[in-house]
Amino acid sequence: QSALTQPPSASGSPGQSVTISCTGTSSDVGGYDFVSWYQLHPGKAPKLIIYEVTKRPSGVPDRFSGSKSGNTASLTVSGLQSDDDADYYCTSHAGTNNAFVFGTGTKVTVL
Amino acid sequence: QVHLQESGPGLVEPSGTLSLTCAVSGVSISSDWWNWVRQPPGKGLEWIGEAFHSGLTNYNPSLKSRVTISVDRSKNQSSLKLTSVNAADTAVYFCARSPGTFRLDHWGQGTPVTVSS
Numbered sequence A: 001q002s003a004l005t006q007p008p009s010a011s012g013s014p015g016q017s018v019t020i021s022c023t024g025t026s027s028d029v030g031g032y033d034f035v036s037w038y039q040l041h042p043g044k045a046p047k048l049i050i051y052e053v054t055k056r057p058s059g060v061p062d063r064f065s066g067s068k069s070g071n072t073a074s075l076t077v078s079g080l081q082s083d084d085d086a087d088y089y090c091t092s093h094a095g096t097n098n099a100f101v102f103g104t105g106t107k108v109t110v111l
Numbered sequence B: 001q002v003h004l005q006e007s008g009p010g011l012v013e014p015s016g017t018l019s020l021t022c023a024v025s026g027v028s029i030s031s032d033w034w035n036w037v038r039q040p041p042g043k044g045l046e047w048i049g050e051a052f053h054s055g056l057t058n059y060n061p062s063l064k065s066r067v068t069i070s071v072d073r074s075k076n077q078s079s080l081k082l083t084s085v086n087a088a089d090t091a092v093y094f095c096a097r098s099p100g101t102f103r104l105d106h107w108g109q110g111t112p113v114t115v116s117s
Helices: none
Strands: A009-012 A018-023 A035-040 A047-050 A064-069 A072-077 A086-092 A106-110 B003-007 B018-025 B033-039 B046-051 B057-059 B067-072 B077-082 B091-098 B111-115
Touching: A009 A018, A018 A086, A018 A106, A035 A064, A047 A064, A072 A086, B003 B091, B018 B033, B018 B091, B018 B111, B033 B067, B033 B077, B046 B067, B046 B077, B046 B091, B057 B067, B077 B091
Parallel strands: A009 A106
Antiparallel strands: A018 A072, A035 A047, A035 A086, A064 A072, A086 A106, B003 B018, B018 B077, B033 B046, B033 B091, B046 B057, B067 B077, B091 B111
């Protein structure tokens, strides 16, 4: 099972928006509405920010939104803040023997 | 409040067995799936596998032959064993809870493991 493809980096100024793509296949992203996104800050526990493609856990601001079209999912962060400077990973369910397949990760830099 | 804490040796010899535990507090381990994920230095996240308290497990096919994940209800903890380790297994290891719909909603902070003699 290959990793999902994400751009290595993305950036934006405070207040701007950034969108990160997550491309898979019909066996993972395209086949299930079980795409999640995670935010990683160094030394901290990863944080779930989007699940089931578009849903936000309690406490996650609505500046974070998710979508999917075909085999590609996307995460949009609007109104960028300094704390959004982090690594972001997508995951998708990929069938019976692959509960989770991760994306390659994207480093978001707030300029 | 759900809290997960990984622990175990930070150094493992090549060809040895990596053994880690994940202490869970704030929720019974007799529900949900308990996952392990790792991140090698400078690389991305890799899902290792998951276990349910009943004994059901799912593993990453690329690691399946070397991995065992279990749940101990008496101690409210999950355990990871990875055999025949080599330098490529050097990573930060995380435990995480999956309450369903293939999402990992609570994570530990991770514990670094180095494979070296």
